[in-house]
Amino acid sequence: MGEVKLHGFWASPFSHRVIWALKLKGVEYEYMEEDLSNKSQLLLQYNPAHKKIPVLVHRNKPVAESLVILEYIEETWPENPLLPLDACDRAMARFWINFGEQKGPVFFNLFRTTGEAQEKTGEEVAQILKTIEEKALGDNNFFGGNTLGLVDLSFGWLPHWFEVTEQVQGTKLLDPTTLPRLHAWAQNFKQVPVIRDNLPDPQKLSAHLKRLRGNLLKN
Amino acid sequence: MDKQSEVVVFGTWASPYCTRVTLALKLKGIPYQYVEEDLTNKSELLIQYNPVHKKVPVLVHEGKPIAESLVILEYIDEFWNNCPKLLPEDPYERAKVRFWANFYDQKIAPATLSLIKCKGKERERAIADCEELMKVFEEGLERDYQGKSPFFEGENISYLGIVVGSGSCNYQAFNEAVAVTFDAEKHAAFVSWVEDLKAHPLMKEMLPPHDKLVAKIRHKFSLSPEPQA
Numbered sequence: 001m002g003e004v005k006l007h008g009f010w011a012s013p014f015s016h017r018v019i020w021a022l023k024l025k026g027v028e029y030e031y032m033e034e035d036l037s038n039k040s041q042l043l044l045q046y047n048p049a050h051k052k053i054p055v056l057v058h059r060n061k062p063v064a065e066s067l068v069i070l071e072y073i074e075e076t077w078p079e080n081p082l083l084p085l086d087a088c089d090r091a092m093a094r095f096w097i098n099f100g101e102q103k104g105p106v107f108f109n110l111f112r113t114t115g116e117a118q119e120k121t122g123e124e125v126a127q128i129l130k131t132i133e134e135k136a137l138g139d140n141n142f143f144g145g146n147t148l149g150l151v152d153l154s155f156g157w158l159p160h161w162f163e164v165t166e167q168v169q170g171t172k173l174l175d176p177t178t179l180p181r182l183h184a185w186a187q188n189f190k191q192v193p194v195i196r197d198n199l200p201d202p203q204k205l206s207a208h209l210k211r212l213r214g215n216l217l218k219n
Numbered sequence: 220m221d222k223q224s225e226v227v228v229f230g231t232w233a234s235p236y237c238t239r240v241t242l243a244l245k246l247k248g249i250p251y252q253y254v255e256e257d258l259t260n261k262s263e264l265l266i267q268y269n270p271v272h273k274k275v276p277v278l279v280h281e282g283k284p285i286a287e288s289l290v291i292l293e294y295i296d297e298f299w300n301n302c303p304k305l306l307p308e309d310p311y312e313r314a315k316v317r318f319w320a321n322f323y324d325q326k327i328a329p330a331t332l333s334l335i336k337c338k339g340k341e342r343e344r345a346i347a348d349c350e351e352l353m354k355v356f357e358e359g360l361e362r363d364y365q366g367k368s369p370f371f372e373g374e375n376i377s378y379l380g381i382v383v384g385s386g387s388c389n390y391q392a393f394n395e396a397v398a399v400t401f402d403a404e405k406h407a408a409f410v411s412w413v414e415d416l417k418a419h420p421l422m423k424e425m426l427p428p429h430d431k432l433v434a435k436i437r438h439k440f441s442l443s444p445e446p447q448a
Contacts, residue, residue: 048355048359049318049322049355049356049359058311061311063311063314063318064318065317065318065321067321068314068317068318068321069314071313071314071317072310072311072313072314075310075313076310087294087297087298088280088283088285088294088298090293090294090297091285091290091291091293091294092285094287094289094290094293095285095286095287095290098287098289098290099271131271135270135271
């Protein structure tokens with residue numbers, strides 16, 4: 001105890017990726033909630049390059065960037081592996097994690113636009129979701145196969161966060177009729193105990209996202 | 220299948236992302252076959268091997284394709300886990316190199332590309348953005364590597380040497396062809412790391428030839444053959 005600390009933010013899906021990984025591995029940690037409008041000296045000292053959460057601190061050494069943190073957790077606590085053993089399968093997992101990271105800005109565009117601009121972005125997002133469903137998930141229960149893995153954690157913002165965001169931004173892209181397998185995965189994902197017990201309150205999240213979107217649309 | 224064709228790399232000679240892969244294979248002594256792609260007329264094979272992005276580089280090993288340069292580097296290091304290693308052994312050191320590789324790909328490279336494409340007032344803003352990022356990058360690397368070059372691991376080129384060097388070692392070609400992408404005088408440490416890396420025999424072998432690259436960059440960014448006054 002005290003050996004592992006996590007600086008995070010309650011509404012952040014990036015923060016939650018790290019929480020889920022630590023919990024899946026049974027790693028005890030101390031959580032420090034950051035006020036993003038008034039970041040702690042510690043956070044700024046631990047992540048001077050980005051000044052962002054999440055930051056994992058292990059034995060006083062900080063690791064920043066959620067996907068870098070996930071790989072660090074996987075290597076430091078190898079029990080309950082979250083990546084496949086085979087090098088080729090690991091490469092495929094990393095490919096899809098990278099794909100999600102590359103496409104993040106498109107989803108953000110959806111969030112901060114309205115009308116025609118949003119509609120156009122919506123078409124792009126629909127394509128991305130289709131690719132994820134057909135090529136990354138396929139017929140598996142999870143991206144990791146039969147069990148949860150790092151790819152599932154990296155897409156863990158689609159269930160819950162994207163669902164709430166869709167209500168706020170007025171879209172209906174992650175739909176059971178157009179994306180039955182991805183939609184099913186999202187529901188299954190949220191039922192996994194570690195995930196289910198570590199999600200932000202949906203009402204609080206909705207209010208937070210409404211505020212954020214309001215600010216973005218003003219500018 | 221003979222040893223030579225066991226590993227195939229699809230790439231383009233001017234792409235630093237492709238240089239990352241061929242450099243890594245050479246460093247580890249892995250024989251490979253190289254296929255030069257014409258990006259204006261991509262081969263059927265490339266599209267088949269990388270249907271999601273349709274980009275280079277792609278590494279094909281025993282018929283299985285792997286795309287995205289950083290994913291390929293991790294694969295190479297894991298499958299051929301002989302020395303020299305591409306990534307450090309220690310998880311914390313690995314996190315550091317992954318962090319800075321990510322910073323370079325997510326921040327430095329796009330900002331540099333923006334700068335090259337911008338004109339007029341936008342370019343001023345882009346120069347300032349690049350400068351700010353370079354400052355963070357250089358200071359961060361100095362702090363994390365205690366002033367030593369992050370581009371070497373002993374005598375061998377390190378992971379960051381491969382990832383960052385493949386692009387940054389071409390800075391003079393970019394300066395000549397399009398624009399000064401960072402102020403060398405403000406970044407003496409970074410420039411010294413890059414120059415040391417450029418002098419390494421393997422880097423000399425694998426980097427694209429300067430003049431050819433200058434012409435290519437000019438053509439790519441549709442500039443006149445004469446440099447700006």
